[in-house]
Amino acid sequence: MRHRSSASANRLPAPRKRFGQHFLTDTRVLDSIVEALGDLSGTTVVEIGPGRGALTDRLVARAARVVAIEVDRDLVQHLRARYADRPNVEIVEADVLTTTLADLAGGPYVLAGNVPYYITTPIIFHALELPRPERAVYLVQKEVAERMAAPPGDKTYGALSVNLQAVVNVEFLRKVLPGAFNPPPAVDSAVVRITPKAEAAIEPELEERYRSFVLAAFGLRRKQLVRVIRTVASLDAERALDVVTRCGLDPMARPETLTPVEFARLVRALYAAPSSR
Structure with missing residues (x-):
């Protein structure tokens, strides 16, 4: 059900290329995202990039509280008018990368x-800051989704x-074609779900070291492991x-064959304090 408190809520702001806006309009995909979030009764949902409110409408109908973060001022005005009569909805005008998601959620x-x-990876890693969400469902470029979920040895x-699989489980849920959006992007998309691992491969105090080491190692992905360690x-x-x-x-192994747990062993051996090894 849509909620409009004024005529301004009926005027849909045009997509802005500088914000990389492609509004999801396919109802089946929208419904699948909500379903992937699970039972939302009694739950706070933080939404990144609510756009015109197509997904927000579905979240508001199911969740106890929705906090939507939008950087486009015109969209913020549209959303605030749209949900003016819903006290459980908060529209935050901000760049998501400058917000602390857990603080907004409370x-x-x-x-x-x-x-x-254009900022998918920074947003995903920003959302990994502790305390992490209990679940996260993203609509991302299909190529990125495949890399997020790829197993060791896979070409992607x-x-x-x-870095993701060290601390979370990644599920590739469905492919989404360009026609599901307005305007259509030039690439296929995908829905992915992320849930924190019950036991992460790396300790919180070593996560930053871990990420830096992994990035450096894959910069030398064709080199053998001893050479990688020598260099990094x-x-x-x-x-x-x-x-x-x-x-x-x-x-003689190469970085592309190592599991997240094996990378963690190397990081502990190189950087962990003796008491934490």
């Missing part, structure tokens, strides 16, 4: 969003795959070989 929350493709497996950690050949063998890894 407690446990789930996250949803049609993420602008890389730093994004490892500035070690001589003997010490690099010792680190690799102590971690139970093949010195």
